Amino acid sequence: MTNNKPSIPFLDLHKINSRYHELLKNRFSDFLDLGIYIKGSFVEKFENTFAGFCGAKHCVGVGNGLDALTLILKGYIEIGKINPGDEVIVAANTFIATILSIEYSGLKPVLVEPDEKTFNLDVYQIEQNITDKTKVILPTHLYGQLAQMKEINAIAKKHGLLVVSDAAQAHGAKNNDNGVAGNLCDASSFSFYPAKNLGAFGDAGAVTTNDAVLAKVVRDLGNYGSSIKYENNYLGVNSRLDELQASFLLEKLENLEDDNKLRGQIAKQYLSEIKNEKIQLPFWDGSGNHVFHLFVIRVADRSGFCDYLEKSGIGYHIHYPIPPHRQKALKQFSDLSLPITEKIHEEVVSIPLNISLENYQIEQIIMTLNQY
Ligand SMILES: Cc1ncc(COP(=O)(O)O)c(C=O)c1O
Incomplete structure (x- = not known):
């Protein structure tokens, strides 16, 4: 960044x-x-x-x-x-x-x-x-x-x-x-x-x-x-x-239930309004089983997409950039081949989803992703 x-x-x-x-x-x-x-x-x-x-x-x-x-x-x-x-x-x-x-x-x-659909x-x-x-x-x-x-x-x-x-x-x-x-x-x-x-x-x-x-x-x-x-x-x-x-x-x-509901509403809006073949949206069955701590999308050209987000003024994070078995601290696992995990780590990007987002910001994020 x-x-x-x-x-x-x-x-x-x-x-x-x-x-x-x-x-x-x-x-x-x-x-x-x-x-x-x-x-x-x-x-x-x-x-x-x-x-x-x-x-x-x-x-x-x-x-x-x-x-x-x-x-x-x-x-x-x-x-x-x-x-x-x-x-x-x-x-x-x-x-x-x-x-x-x-x-x-x-x-x-x-x-x-992991299961690629749910992570x-x-x-x-x-x-x-x-x-x-x-x-x-x-x-x-x-x-x-x-x-x-x-x-x-x-x-x-x-x-x-x-x-x-x-x-x-x-x-x-x-x-x-x-x-x-x-x-x-x-x-x-x-x-x-x-x-x-x-x-x-x-x-x-x-x-x-x-x-x-x-x-x-x-x-x-x-x-x-x-x-x-x-x-x-x-x-x-x-x-x-x-x-x-x-x-x-x-x-x-005291506010956690309401906060989680708000997160769910923002997620619902993202899921229905972000429409871009280059962006894979997260799976959600619409129930309370997801509290959207993070809204994690996948893009094939992550570095190009992140450059675009930066130019567009949208903050983002990557959860996570290096899989645990590729971390120096866990070198005992470095011989493992875990292609699904490795691909996930190459493609994931977390976009802003939190209770402080204003409506106009949510709309700006959606518009920016749709124009990518
Ligand atoms: C999935 C997961 N497990 C464990 C932890 C560790 O929590 P803490 O940072 O409070 O030690 C975190 C926190 O970042 C987490 O996201």
């Missing part, structure tokens, strides 16, 4: 959060008066409210989305449901954090090609890649669209596997039975990174599950492996949701 500021930014977080500024100043003042910074009533209230929002029995606030996933996997090892070296099936085109969490837990990521874990590929060592299926609800959880849970049941979802991009996504991301499998992780549909004002994350034993171990693992001060049962880490972020997230959670 050039240094010129686009006239329509990809994301204007300051504008999105400005509606909370007065409210949050009050919250900050309450927080200063109270003087409790870690493990206080705001975190407890947020955990209960977010668990209720997801329809899950337990929510544990943690430091970020990567830790949420890592602590779930380490938690399952601590309670003896899986062992180091076990295999975890994961889509090869997920954000690298999903794969890092598996590595950090001492488990073995098995990278499989999510391909059910057929899961079946093809199950071995005696497979113990977990780990779907990401990529870009905000639920993976095929019914089918994935059925495969898991048949083979006695755990299902852990990376719901970092899918807060509030619902299936047709009104099940919500965070309660569609054994355990789920969330990120509240500022740009997410439910974004904090810094790093934050959470784990949801119906399993009380797992929830307790995750909580302890994120607190130095301890539930009683200075008594350490596990090799834990320091990864706790802090009071200030929890108090801000509580305010923003």
Whole structure:
């Protein structure tokens, strides 16, 4: 991207959060008066409210989305449901954090090609890649669209596997039975990174599950492996949701359903009004199963298209430019050939879709794409 500021930014977080500024100043003042910074009533209230929002029995606030996933996997090892070296099936085109969490837990990521239509874990590929060592299926609800959880849970049941979802991009996504991301499998992780549909004002994350034993171990693992001060049962880490972020997230959670609806309306408009054979639009069945964290299109000549967007003043991002198995950090996977994943990474472009877009900006984006 050039240094010129686009006239329509990809994301204007300051504008999105400005509606909370007065409210949050009050919250900050309450927080200063109270003087409790870690493990206080705001975190407890947020955990209960977010668990209720997801329809899950337990929510544990943690430091970020990567830790949420890592602590779930380490938690399952601590309670003896899986062992180091076990295999975890994961889509090869997920954000690298999903794969890092598996590595950090001492488990073995098995990278499989995604379904090209949805960008999510391909059910057929899961079946093809199950071995005696497979113990977990780990779907990401990529870009905000639920993976095929019914089918994935059925495969898991048949083979006695755990299902852990990376719901970092899918807060509030619902299936047709009104099940919500965070309660569609054994355990789920969330990120509240500022740009997410439910974004904090810094790093934050959470784990949801119906399993009380797992929830307790995750909580302890994120607190130095301890539930009683200075008594350490596990090799834990320091990864706790802090009071200030929890108090801000509580305010923003109130608007999440409406925000997601607005995202859906913008997506609907893009899908019906962007008409250009050179642009492949994302698949959506029109239900609540997609909360459009990102609106990701595909173009064959991506660099030409991005130049055109820059000249037209439209911000964009690429999620993601390099597939995990081609990252230097994951060179153990560099011999893998994953043509679908590699093609996706060559062609995807995320265009602006967020709740701060004005109607005239949406129309300008549509017109620009149609004229490409
Ligand atoms: C799919 C996915 N998984 C995991 C993460 C990690 O979340 P965090 O940045 O909060 O650690 C992210 C965040 O960017 C994500 O998009």
